[in-house]
Amino acid sequence: MHKRYWNNYQKEIAEDHYFYARSCIRQTFFSGSETAFLKMMTDELGKDIFDDxxxxxxxxxxxxxxxxxxxxxxxxxxxxxxxxxxxxxxxxVPSCITSFGILTEITELWHHRPDLLEKTRELLYKATKREFNVPKNIAHPCDIIYKFREDLKKNMKYQLVNKDTGEPLKIVEHIGCHYAKAFPDRGVGGAEFPHVLVGMIESWGGSVIDYPERRHCCGFGFRNYLVQANRGYSLSNSNKKLESMAPYEPDFIVANCPGCTMFLDRWQYTVAEMEGITYDKHGHGIPVLTYEEMAGLLLGYNPWELGLQIHQIQCEPLLDKIGIAYSPEDKYKDAYGKQLFPPQKPNNLIV
Amino acid sequence: MDKKNLILKKLDEDVRFHEALSACMNCGICTAICPAAEFYKYDPRAICNIVQMGNVDEIEDLLKSDTIWYCGQCMSCKTRCPRGNTPGMLITVLRKVSQELGYFTESEKGRQQFAIEQIVGKNIVNFGYCVHPDIVEPFMHPEQGPVWKWFRKNIESVAPRFGAVYHQEKAGALRKVDDNSIDEIRRIFEVSGGNELFDTIEKFSEQKASEYHQNADHDYLMKVYTDNSGEHSK
Structure with a gap:
């Protein structure tokens, strides 16, 4: 009975041959994550994925x-x-959670209203002379990494374990709202029991923190961030989550949405500078990773090629906890090996 | 057609209106879970009630108010609604009608649509992106911090380290979207109503800017981008 109930929360994820659609936000703030995902797909898993x-x-x-x-x-x-x-x-395979939600919404609309699908075909043809098929499968990259998490694990050099204590790292997983809140059957675990990041964390040796505001929005709120006058909304909602998770002393946060990753990182910096508050004991803040960065680090990818130096909350304390080798002197080199002046240090946040 | 019937017709002809709201029993679980209701003087339960009651005067007041612009579109309301309604999608339809009728310029939050259209809208049709590092200006985004300033300053030589192809016309992150693709996007906007909505937002915003004796492209734009009466939050 339990097993049958859980079946309602599974989704179909294609085995191979994917068309990759990049994300405005992920490539802006975390372009190393998109590169790492494609590398995992081809080099680690031997899959066919096309980047147009x-x-x-x-x-x-x-x-x-x-x-x-x-x-x-x-x-x-x-x-x-x-x-x-x-x-x-x-x-x-759309890299963005907003895109994933949009594709889900539009294809669902077309399913129920074939006349609107036909209207879209007419408009596209009128504008571009193009024709299209509706995809057989739409999966977010986190779905694919979840599906192949045990295969990736075979190639991993590290685990989500504290190298000094041998204890699993304590991890906050944050699911972007548009992954499954509107269409729960399109996400692994649905909206009530999202399992897509939990599955990765538990397979790779970590433990998941359950905290009161676990399912609260990161606070992006679209117009509530895009317009400067509204950003109090975004900051306040991130702050609500961070305050709620802080007592559980997370080693890091991982998110499947690029916007959530960025906001939970940047608003920690903002609160530190405005209020002198950080959400960890040592003043460094809680590192926030994309799931590609989490997987890439465990696979032994160079943290500075993943782009961890362009997060505002710095990752070295986490790398040291896991025992990941890295070169401090390479952190602020450019792609051609030139040493650059490092970013200015914040006043309160320790970097 | 008189204004009242026009409002009801515009709501009724949007497929999302019927998907969003049906047989609401006003339980208020949408308000309980709503991040906007937590921060603003905002109550999606009350909005559903006003729309469901069908009092056009009250709906018109709503379309001219700040209220409909508070929602953050997270869609948490959809997950929990026992009737399968989506107040966040109802908001989308109300905002659409508010813009089409020019009511959005009657409220501080509504007027912000001009800034979004000018920044995000123009970026889509000119460069093929909603967001790109080139438009995340540090002076408009102080919350992005010194690391973002550093990345922006050094983006041409640092981005390739992450596998990005900044401004290059080939596959990869931060690529230049090719001219043919941009042309096709523009033609899509032309035939599907995208340009018409941009023009509508600009037309009513320019009218409002002239009421303030302001230049729409700069002074009014910065005004709507930064104005905050401080009376919105709880």
């Missing part, structure tokens, strides 16, 4: 801040699907 140079935004951030009509976002997505179709793929 002609791709573009899904317009999702504009849609959720109400400057993009439904018909426009549907047709822009249809162009992305037409690129996928043209290149011979059927499985669509």
């Amino acid at each position: 140079s002609r791709q573009h935004t899904c317009t999702g951030i504009g849609y959720h801040s109400d400057i993009i009509p439904l018909e426009t976002i549907s047709t822009v997505i249809a162009r992305l699907f037409s690129l996928m179709t043209e290149m011979g793929y059927e499985n669509f």
